Amino acid sequence: xxxxxxxxxxxxxxxxxxxxxxxxxxxxxxxxxxxxxxxxxxxxxxxxxxxxxxxxxxxxxxxxxxxxxxxxxxxxxxxxxxxxxxxxxxxxxxxxxxxxxxxxxxxxxxxxxxxxxxxxxxxxxxxxxxxxxxxxxxxxxxxxxxxxxxxxxxxxxxxxxxxxxxxxxxxxxxxxxxxxxxxxxxxxxxxxxxxxxxxxxxxxxxxxxxxxxxxxxxxxxxxxxxxxxxxxxxxxxxxxxxxxxxxxxxxxxxxxxxxxxxxxxxxxxxxxxxxxxxxxxxxxxxx
Amino acid sequence: xxxxxxxxxxxxxxxxxxxxxxxxxxxxxxxxxxxxxxxxxxxxxxxxxxxxxxxxxxxxxxxxxxxxxxxxxxxxxxxxxxxxxxxxxxxxxxxxxxxxxxxxxxxxxxxxxxxxxxxxxxxxxxxxxxxxxxxxxxxxxxxxxxxxxxxxxxxxxxxxxxxxxxxxxxxxxxxxxxxxxxxxxxxxxxxxxxxxxxxxxxxxxxxxxxxxxxxxxxxxxxxxxxxxxxxxxxxxxxxxxxxxxxxxxxxxxxxxxxxxxxxxxxxxxxxxxxxxxxxxxxxxxxxxxxxxxxxxxxxxxxxxxxxxxxxxxxxxxxxxxxxxxxxxx
Numbered sequence: 065x066x067x068x069x070x071x072x073x074x075x076x077x078x079x080x081x082x083x084x085x086x087x088x089x090x091x092x093x094x095x096x097x098x099x100x101x102x103x104x105x106x107x108x109x110x111x112x113x114x115x116x117x118x119x120x121x122x123x124x125x126x127x128x129x130x131x132x133x134x135x136x137x138x139x140x141x142x143x144x145x146x147x148x149x150x151x152x153x154x155x156x157x158x159x160x161x162x163x164x165x166x167x168x169x170x171x172x173x174x175x176x177x178x179x180x181x182x183x184x185x186x187x188x189x190x191x192x193x194x195x196x197x198x199x200x201x202x203x204x205x206x207x208x209x210x211x212x213x214x215x216x217x218x219x220x221x222x223x224x225x226x227x228x229x230x231x232x233x234x235x236x237x238x239x240x241x242x243x244x245x246x247x248x249x250x251x252x253x254x255x256x257x258x259x260x261x262x263x264x265x266x267x268x269x270x271x272x273x274x275x276x277x278x279x280x281x282x283x284x285x286x287x288x289x290x291x292x293x294x295x296x297x298x299x300x301x302x303x304x305x306x307x308x309x310x311x312x313x314x315x316x317x318x319x320x321x322x323x324x325x326x327x328x329x330x331x332x333x334x335x336x337x338x339x340x341x342x343x344x345x346x347x348x349x350x351x
Numbered sequence: 352x353x354x355x356x357x358x359x360x361x362x363x364x365x366x367x368x369x370x371x372x373x374x375x376x377x378x379x380x381x382x383x384x385x386x387x388x389x390x391x392x393x394x395x396x397x398x399x400x401x402x403x404x405x406x407x408x409x410x411x412x413x414x415x416x417x418x419x420x421x422x423x424x425x426x427x428x429x430x431x432x433x434x435x436x437x438x439x440x441x442x443x444x445x446x447x448x449x450x451x452x453x454x455x456x457x458x459x460x461x462x463x464x465x466x467x468x469x470x471x472x473x474x475x476x477x478x479x480x481x482x483x484x485x486x487x488x489x490x491x492x493x494x495x496x497x498x499x500x501x502x503x504x505x506x507x508x509x510x511x512x513x514x515x516x517x518x519x520x521x522x523x524x525x526x527x528x529x530x531x532x533x534x535x536x537x538x539x540x541x542x543x544x545x546x547x548x549x550x551x552x553x554x555x556x557x558x559x560x561x562x563x564x565x566x567x568x569x570x571x572x573x574x575x576x577x578x579x580x581x582x583x584x585x586x587x588x589x590x591x592x593x594x595x596x597x598x599x600x601x602x603x604x605x606x607x608x609x610x611x612x613x614x615x616x617x618x619x620x621x622x623x624x625x626x627x628x629x630x631x632x633x634x635x636x637x638x639x640x641x642x643x644x645x646x647x648x649x650x651x652x653x654x655x656x657x658x659x660x661x662x663x664x665x666x667x668x669x670x671x672x673x674x675x676x677x678x679x680x
Contacts, residue, residue, distance in 0.1 A: 079580070080482045087483050090474055091492040094552055097507045098495060100518065104510070113515050165397035172390035187405050189662055191609040193631040194651040197638045198408035198415070221400040246382070252389030281500040283612050284631075288639065299502040306506060307619045320510070323503045330498040 098327075105324045109317050128321040135305075135318050142294055143301040147280060148329070150215055150297055155275040158220040162275075163268050166229020167260060171242060181230075187223040196288045203289060214289040215297070219279045225271040232267030233260070269340040273333060280330055298326045409655075415648035416440065439649035448627040449650060453657075455539065456629050460607045463543045467603050468596060471551055475558035476584040490559070493552035504549045505616040512541060513620065533621035542613045550606075554599050561595035562588055597669045601662055608658050611635070630654045 104112060108124040132140050169181055195218075203214045237260045245255040261268070286300045293301070302322050309315035419435045443449050474493065478486055496504060511517045512532035523530055532541045565588055573587045589596075611631040618624035618632075626640065627633040630650060638647035 083477050083480065083482050084484060087474065087477055087489050090551075091489050094493050094496050094548065097504075097511060097548065098499065100511065101507055104516075161396045161400065164393040168390045168393035172386055174387060174390065184401070187401065189605055189658055190405070190409065191605070191631070191651075191654055191658060193609055193611060193634050194412055194655045195405070195408045197634070197644065197647050197651065198411035199404060200638070201411065201415075201644070202403075202408065217400075218404045221404045223401070223405075226397060252386055253392060256389070256393065277497070281502070283500075283502050284635075288635075299500055302506065303502055303616060306509075306616065310619060316516075319506065323506050326503055327499050330500070331495070334494075334498050 101320065101324050101327075105317075105321045107317065109313060112316060112320075113313075124317075128317045132318045132321045132325070135315075139293060139296075139301065140298075140318075140322055143296050143298045144325070146295060147297040147299070147326075149212075150219065150282070151276050151279040151329075154216055154219045154279050155272050158222045158275045159225060159268055159272040161220060162222045162225030163229035163232070163264060163271055164256070166226040166231075167233040167237070167256065167264065169226065169230045170233040171237070171239070171260075184223045184226050187221075188227070192284055196284060199285075200288050209289060210291050210295065212295060215282075215286050215295075218285060219275075219282060222271070222275050222278075225275060228271050228274075229264075229267065232264055232270075236263045236267060266340045269337055273337055273340065276333060277330060298322065302326065412648045412651050412655075415644055416652050417645075419645040435645065439645040440653070442646060443649045443653060448625075449630065449633050449653075452627055452630045452633045456608060456610055459539060459543065459610060459629075460604065462540070463546055463607055464600065464603050466543065467547055467550060467554060468600050470547070471554035471599065472558050472589070472592075472596065474551070474555045475562055476588060478555070478559055479562040479588070480580055480584065490552075490556065493555055495552065496549050497553040499549065501549060501612045502616060505545055505613045508541070508545045508548070509617055509620060512617075533617065533623060535623050538617065538621060538623045542610070542617065545613050546607070550603070554603070557599055558592060558595055561592040565591045593669070597665065601665055604661060604665070605658060608654065608661070 105128060106123050106125040108127065165184075169177065199218055200209065203209045208214045241259060241263075242255060245259060246252075250258075280297075281299065282297065283299045283303065286295075286297050287303075290296060290300065293304075296304070302319055305315050305319050305322070309319055416439050417434060417436060418432050419439065420432055477483060478489065483489060499507070511519050514520050520530065520532075531537060569591070570583060570587060573583045578587065609631050610629040614624050614628045614632060618626065618628065626636045631654070634647050634650045634654070637643050637650060
């Protein structure tokens with residue numbers, strides 16, 4: 065008995081160690097590039113190319129920060145504000161629109177409902193590159209090319225948010241609540257705004273967060289629509305600066321510092337809203 | 352449970368209505384009208400967006416692909432738009448640069464999707480096995496790259512691939528290994544690595560959430576039956592999260608087919624990536640560098656058709672595999 069117990073234990077311990085090693089190596093794989101970015105942001109240009117990353121001798125974090133915000137007349141600050149506007153306002157409006165639609169899909173019955181929902185799901189599949197040229201031509205027809213709206217309006221569209229909104233309203237808003245409100249004589253929209261929307265809170269935050277990430281990541285659409293540097297989001301601005309860096313290397317430290325600052329808002333959002341998006345992921349994947 | 356409660360409630364309501372007769376019938380009709388009006392109000396903003404930034408653009412892309420701007424004579428005289436039928440499609444499908452772009456993306460999908468799905472699932476199964484220390488910290492660490500925008504992930508890795516800046520190349524150099532990460536055979540694996548790094552943790556969290564939802568009794572039963580942890584993970588847990596695997600595989604495929612951001616950025620530094628490296632880059636090049644709208648539109652429609660066909664194929668294949676499995680039980 066005890067002999068078989070120890071022989072069974074040894075491979076288990078071995079397995080335990082190798083499982084932990086695999087997970088630890090994967091975590092290193094995901095963390096080290098970000099750590100490199102943090103360290104590289106503290107280096108001036110010479111130290112960066114000297115690739116002596118861990119020496120603390122030439123610490124120029126503050127200098128790099130100052131360079132970043134003064135480069136090309138303080139363009140980076142503008143890009144940052146633009147990105148925040150596109151992403152935060154866009155995600156807030158987009159989440160409200162999508163969740164309202166998903167809620168209506170869940171709570172009301174009408175003819176051809178599932179066909180219409182199928183259309184929404186099909187929209188998830190269509191590549192952005194397919195829509196870019198027609199959107200550009202439409203925006204140019206409406207005189208909106210190279211304006212804030214050319215980027216802002218298309219990013220509001222979030223069919224996956226409708227799908228999540230339907231699942232959330234099925235899970236969070238019991239039909240009895242609506243029945244009760246109807247018996248009390250409350251209007252449908254009043255019930256939505258006063259009662260259902262509050263229950264949908266966590267779902268709304270999840271959709272918001274998904275869309276915030278998507279808009280903050282957006283690169284293709286601004287590249288197609290915008291030629292005025294003052295309207296660029298951070299992603300497109302850094303792309304442009306990086307192409308300048310191949311010719312004039314003084315851009316390298318600025319691009320690295322700019323990249324570091326650009327990942328801060330999303331990390332903050334994910335950490336602060338952690339308990340919401342976890343439930344959202346489960347709903348999106350399991351059902 | 353909710354459904355039975357509701358159906359009972361509606362049954363009761365129906366009984367009431369029958370008892371009170373036609374007056375109630377009229378008010379019910381009015382209530383139904385009010386509900387439909389509310390439904391319309393809630394849906395209108397989204398469907399306005401769907402119409403303007405989705406349906407009309409898709410329609411425009413399709414119609415653009417059948418027309419072309421022809422310049423009569425020797426480029427003199429006004430431009431006019433003429434119907435050219437399938438000519439743009441013929442031009443796209445016989446263009447070797449477009450076909451090589453399709454081939455590149457096909458190869459990219461073949462390497463990237465299995466690595467991603469298997470890697471993320473394996474990590475989730477390991478985390479779910481209960482022997483990992485500091486589990487929530489490991490999850491946060493793995494998830495971190497999801498907060499890094501695609502273009503910045505590409506920037507970080509571009510620098511890690513650049514000799515002179517990269518500590519990786521220097522370390523390998525000390526061990527007398529020289530690698531050109533942006534060479535002719537390495538550039539595609541280098542792009543796969545960027546995408547893998549960006550999305551591995553996110554998909555791992557999706558799988559992990561699905562695994563957490565597997566009823567504990569099922570797993571206990573398999574342990575009682577004498578299955579070891581590896582067998583339990585592969586033969587019991589994995590089939591139970593099949594729907595998540597399909598969802599993750601599908602989204603990974605749709606994103607992979609759009610390959611654009613990473614090669615676009617790397618092309619600034621690598622001569623191995625030309626401006627028509629992937630179909631999306633081809634579309635961008637045709638539309639905004641060469642101003643050939645009908646060619647770009649035809650290429651978009653081809654890409655769209657490939658996406659739809661592959662997604663449809665996956666759904667059909669998995670649902671058939673699923674029903675075969677049901678039948679086998």
